[in-house]
Amino acid sequence: MAGFKLEKENVKSKLEQGILKTCAKARLATASWWDTFLRIKDDKDNIIPFLQCTKCFSILSYEVDKTGSSTHRSHAQNCFGGGAASTLRNQDIGVMFRKDNGSLTVAKTAFAEACAKFCAYDLRSFETVNGRGFEVLCQSLLDVAHKHSHPIDAKSIISDPTTISRRVHKLVDERRLELVDTLLSDLKKIKLFGVTTDFWKNKYSSESYLTVTLGKRQLVELQLVERQLDVVNWSQRQLVATIISRIRNWSHEKIQLY
Numbered sequence: 001m002a003g004f005k006l007e008k009e010n011v012k013s014k015l016e017q018g019i020l021k022t023c024a025k026a027r028l029a030t031a032s033w034w035d036t037f038l039r040i041k042d043d044k045d046n047i048i049p050f051l052q053c054t055k056c057f058s059i060l061s062y063e064v065d066k067t068g069s070s071t072h073r074s075h076a077q078n079c080f081g082g083g084a085a086s087t088l089r090n091q092d093i094g095v096m097f098r099k100d101n102g103s104l105t106v107a108k109t110a111f112a113e114a115c116a117k118f119c120a121y122d123l124r125s126f127e128t129v130n131g132r133g134f135e136v137l138c139q140s141l142l143d144v145a146h147k148h149s150h151p152i153d154a155k156s157i158i159s160d161p162t163t164i165s166r167r168v169h170k171l172v173d174e175r176r177l178e179l180v181d182t183l184l185s186d187l188k189k190i191k192l193f194g195v196t197t198d199f200w201k202n203k204y205s206s207e208s209y210l211t212v213t214l215g216k217r218q219l220v221e222l223q224l225v226e227r228q229l230d231v232v233n234w235s236q237r238q239l240v241a242t243i244i245s246r247i248r249n250w251s252h253e254k255i256q257l258y
Contacts, residue, residue, distance in 0.1 A: 008059040011040065011050050015149040019043060022052055022149060031069060036076035037062075055079045057150050 014020040022038035037051040037060070049063045051072070056079055060072060115129040128134070144157065159167075198211040 008050070008061070011048070012052075012057070012059050012149070015040065015052065018147045020048070023047075031073075033069065033073040033076040036079060037072065052149065053079055 011020060015022070020040050020042055023041050025034045025037065025039060036053060036055070038054055039047055040050045040052060040059075041047050049061055051060045051062045052058070053060070053075060058075070060075060062072065118124060119126055119129065144152065196213050198213065199208065200211065201208045
Protein backbone atom coordinates (compact mmCIF):
# COMPACT_ATOMS: atom_id res chain seq x y z
CA MET A 1 0.00 0.00 0.00
CA ALA A 2 2.88 2.32 0.86
CA GLY A 3 4.48 1.58 -2.51
CA PHE A 4 1.21 2.31 -4.32
CA LYS A 5 0.86 5.65 -2.50
CA LEU A 6 4.42 6.53 -3.35
CA GLU A 7 3.66 5.84 -7.01
CA LYS A 8 0.75 8.29 -6.93
CA GLU A 9 2.93 10.93 -5.29
CA ASN A 10 5.53 10.34 -7.98
CA VAL A 11 2.90 10.94 -10.67
CA LYS A 12 1.82 14.19 -9.02
CA SER A 13 5.42 15.33 -8.72
CA LYS A 14 6.06 14.67 -12.40
CA LEU A 15 2.91 16.61 -13.28
CA GLU A 16 4.19 19.61 -11.34
CA GLN A 17 7.54 19.33 -13.13
CA GLY A 18 5.86 19.17 -16.53
CA ILE A 19 7.16 15.66 -17.26
CA LEU A 20 3.59 14.35 -17.36
CA LYS A 21 0.61 16.30 -18.69
CA THR A 22 -3.16 16.18 -18.31
CA CYS A 23 -5.61 15.79 -21.17
CA ALA A 24 -9.37 15.60 -21.70
CA LYS A 25 -11.45 12.48 -21.14
CA ALA A 26 -12.06 10.00 -23.94
CA ARG A 27 -15.05 10.72 -26.19
CA LEU A 28 -16.65 7.42 -25.23
CA ALA A 29 -16.48 8.27 -21.51
CA THR A 30 -20.05 9.46 -20.92
CA ALA A 31 -20.42 8.92 -17.16
CA SER A 32 -21.00 12.21 -15.31
CA TRP A 33 -18.14 11.62 -12.87
CA TRP A 34 -15.68 11.79 -15.78
CA ASP A 35 -16.27 15.54 -15.94
CA THR A 36 -14.48 15.78 -12.60
CA PHE A 37 -11.23 14.21 -13.82
CA LEU A 38 -8.51 14.64 -16.39
CA ARG A 39 -6.50 11.81 -17.85
CA ILE A 40 -2.72 11.82 -17.62
CA LYS A 41 -0.25 11.17 -20.43
CA ASP A 42 3.51 10.86 -20.63
CA ASP A 43 5.94 12.77 -22.84
CA LYS A 44 5.11 10.46 -25.75
CA ASP A 45 1.37 11.15 -25.42
CA ASN A 46 0.71 7.66 -24.06
CA ILE A 47 -2.16 7.52 -21.54
CA ILE A 48 -1.02 6.18 -18.15
CA PRO A 49 -3.40 4.45 -15.66
CA PHE A 50 -4.02 7.48 -13.46
CA LEU A 51 -6.52 10.35 -13.28
CA GLN A 52 -6.31 13.76 -11.63
CA CYS A 53 -9.19 15.53 -9.90
CA THR A 54 -9.67 19.01 -11.32
CA LYS A 55 -10.62 20.52 -7.95
CA CYS A 56 -8.37 19.00 -5.28
CA PHE A 57 -5.74 17.71 -7.77
CA SER A 58 -5.66 14.28 -6.11
CA ILE A 59 -4.27 11.39 -8.15
CA LEU A 60 -6.47 8.30 -8.54
CA SER A 61 -5.62 5.09 -10.33
CA TYR A 62 -7.75 4.02 -13.28
CA GLU A 63 -7.50 1.15 -15.74
CA VAL A 64 -10.36 0.51 -18.12
CA ASP A 65 -10.44 -3.27 -17.68
CA LYS A 66 -9.49 -3.47 -14.01
CA THR A 67 -10.77 -0.45 -12.08
CA GLY A 68 -14.38 0.07 -11.05
CA SER A 69 -16.06 3.47 -11.07
CA SER A 70 -17.46 3.61 -7.52
CA THR A 71 -14.32 5.22 -6.07
CA HIS A 72 -14.24 7.90 -8.75
CA ARG A 73 -17.97 8.60 -8.47
CA SER A 74 -17.67 8.95 -4.70
CA HIS A 75 -14.68 11.27 -5.04
CA ALA A 76 -16.60 13.47 -7.50
CA GLN A 77 -19.54 13.74 -5.11
CA ASN A 78 -17.29 14.62 -2.17
CA CYS A 79 -15.37 17.26 -4.09
CA PHE A 80 -18.28 18.94 -5.85
CA GLY A 81 -21.09 18.50 -3.38
CA GLY A 82 -23.02 15.63 -4.89
CA GLY A 83 -22.54 16.31 -8.56
CA ALA A 84 -19.88 16.44 -11.17
CA ALA A 85 -18.49 19.81 -12.13
CA SER A 86 -19.27 21.32 -15.49
CA THR A 87 -17.02 20.33 -18.36
CA LEU A 88 -15.86 23.90 -19.00
CA ARG A 89 -14.91 24.41 -15.36
CA ASN A 90 -12.70 21.34 -15.32
CA GLN A 91 -10.77 21.78 -18.53
CA ASP A 92 -7.14 22.69 -18.08
CA ILE A 93 -6.05 25.85 -19.89
CA GLY A 94 -4.38 23.98 -22.74
CA VAL A 95 -7.41 21.82 -23.48
CA MET A 96 -9.80 24.75 -23.25
CA PHE A 97 -7.90 26.86 -25.77
CA ARG A 98 -7.61 23.93 -28.17
CA LYS A 99 -11.39 23.50 -28.17
CA ASP A 100 -13.86 25.12 -30.53
CA ASN A 101 -14.42 28.86 -30.78
CA GLY A 102 -17.33 28.63 -28.32
CA SER A 103 -15.00 27.70 -25.46
CA LEU A 104 -12.53 30.37 -26.55
CA THR A 105 -15.30 32.97 -26.51
CA VAL A 106 -16.18 32.04 -22.93
CA ALA A 107 -12.52 32.30 -21.93
CA LYS A 108 -12.17 35.69 -23.62
CA THR A 109 -15.27 36.94 -21.84
CA ALA A 110 -13.90 35.87 -18.45
CA PHE A 111 -10.55 37.48 -19.22
CA ALA A 112 -12.20 40.71 -20.38
CA GLU A 113 -14.02 40.89 -17.04
CA ALA A 114 -10.73 40.38 -15.19
CA CYS A 115 -9.11 43.18 -17.23
CA ALA A 116 -12.06 45.48 -16.48
CA LYS A 117 -11.68 44.84 -12.75
CA PHE A 118 -7.94 45.43 -12.99
CA CYS A 119 -8.46 48.84 -14.62
CA ALA A 120 -11.23 49.75 -12.17
CA TYR A 121 -9.59 48.57 -8.94
CA ASP A 122 -6.18 50.13 -9.65
CA LEU A 123 -7.46 53.15 -11.65
CA ARG A 124 -5.46 52.08 -14.69
CA SER A 125 -5.82 53.40 -18.21
CA PHE A 126 -7.71 51.07 -20.54
CA GLU A 127 -4.65 51.13 -22.81
CA THR A 128 -2.77 49.33 -20.04
CA VAL A 129 -4.44 46.07 -21.08
CA ASN A 130 -3.32 46.42 -24.67
CA GLY A 131 -0.07 46.23 -26.60
CA ARG A 132 2.91 43.96 -27.00
CA GLY A 133 4.08 44.24 -23.40
CA PHE A 134 0.71 43.17 -22.05
CA GLU A 135 0.66 40.22 -24.46
CA VAL A 136 4.06 39.11 -23.16
CA LEU A 137 2.76 39.34 -19.58
CA CYS A 138 -0.36 37.29 -20.37
CA GLN A 139 1.61 34.65 -22.27
CA SER A 140 4.01 34.34 -19.34
CA LEU A 141 1.09 33.71 -16.96
CA LEU A 142 -0.39 31.11 -19.31
CA ASP A 143 2.97 29.35 -19.54
CA VAL A 144 3.30 29.29 -15.74
CA ALA A 145 -0.20 27.84 -15.39
CA HIS A 146 0.54 25.20 -18.01
CA LYS A 147 3.69 24.02 -16.22
CA HIS A 148 1.98 23.61 -12.84
CA SER A 149 -0.95 21.30 -12.26
CA HIS A 150 -1.74 22.72 -8.82
CA PRO A 151 -3.38 26.09 -8.05
CA ILE A 152 -1.00 29.04 -7.72
CA ASP A 153 -1.66 32.02 -5.46
CA ALA A 154 -1.14 35.17 -7.54
CA LYS A 155 0.59 36.92 -4.64
CA SER A 156 3.28 34.23 -4.59
CA ILE A 157 4.57 35.15 -8.07
CA ILE A 158 4.08 38.94 -8.04
CA SER A 159 7.39 40.73 -7.50
CA ASP A 160 7.91 43.87 -5.47
CA PRO A 161 7.92 47.12 -7.53
CA THR A 162 11.54 47.69 -6.52
CA THR A 163 12.48 44.32 -7.99
CA ILE A 164 10.69 45.21 -11.23
CA SER A 165 12.48 48.55 -11.37
CA ARG A 166 15.87 46.89 -10.96
CA ARG A 167 14.99 44.35 -13.62
CA VAL A 168 14.03 47.12 -16.05
CA HIS A 169 17.42 48.79 -15.61
CA LYS A 170 19.16 45.45 -16.10
CA LEU A 171 17.20 44.75 -19.28
CA VAL A 172 18.07 48.22 -20.59
CA ASP A 173 21.78 47.60 -20.02
CA GLU A 174 21.57 44.21 -21.72
CA ARG A 175 19.75 45.59 -24.77
CA ARG A 176 22.14 48.52 -25.04
CA LEU A 177 25.15 46.22 -25.14
CA GLU A 178 23.45 44.11 -27.82
CA LEU A 179 22.65 47.24 -29.83
CA VAL A 180 26.21 48.55 -29.54
CA ASP A 181 27.59 45.30 -30.93
CA THR A 182 25.09 45.47 -33.80
CA LEU A 183 25.96 49.09 -34.58
CA LEU A 184 29.69 48.43 -34.52
CA SER A 185 29.20 45.61 -36.99
CA ASP A 186 26.97 47.71 -39.25
CA LEU A 187 29.23 50.76 -39.21
CA LYS A 188 31.99 48.66 -40.74
CA LYS A 189 29.78 47.89 -43.74
CA ILE A 190 28.00 51.17 -44.43
CA LYS A 191 29.16 54.68 -45.23
CA LEU A 192 25.94 56.65 -44.86
CA PHE A 193 24.34 57.29 -41.51
CA GLY A 194 22.89 60.23 -39.63
CA VAL A 195 21.69 61.29 -36.22
CA THR A 196 18.26 62.95 -36.01
CA THR A 197 16.38 64.54 -33.14
CA ASP A 198 12.71 64.68 -32.25
CA PHE A 199 11.37 67.20 -29.75
CA TRP A 200 8.23 66.30 -27.79
CA LYS A 201 6.41 67.23 -24.62
CA ASN A 202 4.62 65.17 -21.97
CA LYS A 203 1.19 66.78 -21.72
CA TYR A 204 0.63 65.40 -18.21
CA SER A 205 3.90 66.45 -16.55
CA SER A 206 4.67 69.36 -18.95
CA GLU A 207 8.25 68.12 -19.19
CA SER A 208 9.97 68.41 -22.56
CA TYR A 209 12.24 65.78 -24.08
CA LEU A 210 14.54 65.33 -27.03
CA THR A 211 14.81 61.91 -28.63
CA VAL A 212 18.12 61.09 -30.35
CA THR A 213 17.85 58.55 -33.18
CA LEU A 214 20.55 56.99 -35.35
CA GLY A 215 19.51 56.26 -38.93
CA LYS A 216 21.53 54.24 -41.44
CA ARG A 217 20.95 53.37 -45.05
CA GLN A 218 21.66 49.80 -46.09
CA LEU A 219 22.91 50.17 -49.64
CA VAL A 220 22.24 46.59 -50.68
CA GLU A 221 18.59 46.43 -49.66
CA LEU A 222 18.10 50.23 -50.01
CA GLN A 223 16.34 50.14 -46.69
CA LEU A 224 16.43 52.78 -43.97
CA VAL A 225 16.98 51.38 -40.49
CA GLU A 226 16.54 53.56 -37.42
CA ARG A 227 17.53 52.88 -33.83
CA GLN A 228 16.72 55.12 -30.86
CA LEU A 229 19.82 56.01 -28.88
CA ASP A 230 18.57 58.12 -26.00
CA VAL A 231 15.91 60.47 -24.64
CA VAL A 232 17.25 63.69 -23.11
CA ASN A 233 15.36 66.02 -20.78
CA TRP A 234 15.12 69.37 -22.60
CA SER A 235 15.25 71.37 -19.36
CA GLN A 236 18.90 70.49 -18.87
CA ARG A 237 21.45 73.17 -19.68
CA GLN A 238 24.27 72.80 -22.18
CA LEU A 239 22.10 70.57 -24.32
CA VAL A 240 24.70 69.69 -26.99
CA ALA A 241 27.27 68.70 -24.39
CA THR A 242 24.60 66.74 -22.55
CA ILE A 243 23.64 64.78 -25.68
CA ILE A 244 27.26 63.91 -26.45
CA SER A 245 27.85 62.88 -22.85
CA ARG A 246 24.72 60.74 -22.83
CA ILE A 247 25.65 58.95 -26.05
CA ARG A 248 29.17 58.28 -24.81
CA ASN A 249 27.88 56.89 -21.52
CA TRP A 250 25.22 54.92 -23.32
CA SER A 251 27.74 53.31 -25.64
CA HIS A 252 29.93 52.19 -22.73
CA GLU A 253 32.89 53.76 -24.53
CA LYS A 254 32.49 51.42 -27.49
CA ILE A 255 31.36 54.16 -29.91
CA GLN A 256 33.69 57.14 -30.21
CA LEU A 257 32.41 60.52 -31.43
CA TYR A 258 34.77 62.57 -33.54
